[in-house]
Amino acid sequence: MKPSILVLGSVWSNDVREQITQAFDCHFMAAIPQAGEPAFDAIAHGIRGVLTTGTVGVTPALVASLPALDIVTVHGVGVDAVPLALLAEKGIHVTNTPDVLTDDVADFAVTLLLSTVRRLPLLDRHVRTGGWAAKAPMAHMQARALKGKVAGIVGFGRIGQAVAGRLQGFGLQIRYYQRSPGPAPEQRSDSLLALAQESDMLVLCMPGGADTEGMIDQAIIEALGPEGTLINIARGTVVDEAALVTALQDGRLGAAGLDVFEHEPQVPDALLALDNVVLTPHVGSFTFEARRAMGQLAVDNLRAHFAGKPLPTPVG
Numbered sequence: 001m002k003p004s005i006l007v008l009g010s011v012w013s014n015d016v017r018e019q020i021t022q023a024f025d026c027h028f029m030a031a032i033p034q035a036g037e038p039a040f041d042a043i044a045h046g047i048r049g050v051l052t053t054g055t056v057g058v059t060p061a062l063v064a065s066l067p068a069l070d071i072v073t074v075h076g077v078g079v080d081a082v083p084l085a086l087l088a089e090k091g092i093h094v095t096n097t098p099d100v101l102t103d104d105v106a107d108f109a110v111t112l113l114l115s116t117v118r119r120l121p122l123l124d125r126h127v128r129t130g131g132w133a134a135k136a137p138m139a140h141m142q143a144r145a146l147k148g149k150v151a152g153i154v155g156f157g158r159i160g161q162a163v164a165g166r167l168q169g170f171g172l173q174i175r176y177y178q179r180s181p182g183p184a185p186e187q188r189s190d191s192l193l194a195l196a197q198e199s200d201m202l203v204l205c206m207p208g209g210a211d212t213e214g215m216i217d218q219a220i221i222e223a224l225g226p227e228g229t230l231i232n233i234a235r236g237t238v239v240d241e242a243a244l245v246t247a248l249q250d251g252r253l254g255a256a257g258l259d260v261f262e263h264e265p266q267v268p269d270a271l272l273a274l275d276n277v278v279l280t281p282h283v284g285s286f287t288f289e290a291r292r293a294m295g296q297l298a299v300d301n302l303r304a305h306f307a308g309k310p311l312p313t314p315v316g
């Protein structure tokens, strides 16, 4: 009999769908089901694995309602939406999909940085709405050069380092901060506040979760300052979103490029109304290649688990 798995979220490429439906008895659900939903209650007792996304994750309540659960496979590198301590306590395995998305996420961080600094959406709108043809004023869209400026990377893991490597090519000086020591200690700032003070732009690449929640607060935002740019490709939870919005509104922060938000897919109306932000719908890893490789790695982890083989990419 094929093992039963619950597949949460809706980002599965066709080839991954094909593979999992062949190998497992799959129950697809767009969001986390609640105990008491008849369709879920009917299958819950037999579910042995959950395949979920980095943002949907699993909740303690879901874990409690799956008595036969022994693996949670995250289609994503971030495991902040998964209660790791609880799963470890119950002996439930967790896997994620590191490395295969690093380059594409780093490319996207650079794309968002360039689009924000060079005001790409405004310029595009200017052409489309006839502003250029009508010789409408453009002074508010003039950008500052990157070369010679300082890019501060927060979180200098695989993705942070890949972003840094790319930004060096633009003539930016790289500094970084993370709590643990990292490579190139001479580039590491003494504190997050020091990094924000030293940088013209901050690129957030740290993991989400309790340890980093609200780390980018009003003091950090103000230290980055009126000429500063904040780029977030990490998690919405790492930023105090309310403080960010007011700083952008009254010019205490120059601009922001945001791919992630506190309550996705909800984006505060106040952000939508601002011209000094570039907003994207959590798409850092959204290339055919990365998503295919992430899906394949997720499937490989599930297959290995149910075949009693070592997991390719276990977490912890």
Ligand code: 8YV
Pocket: 011, 052, 053, 054, 055, 075, 076, 077, 078, 079, 101, 282, 283, 284, 285
């Ligand atoms: C995905 C992500 O959007 O890897 C992560 O942690 O946030 C993203 O790559 C998501 O997990 C897709 O399933």
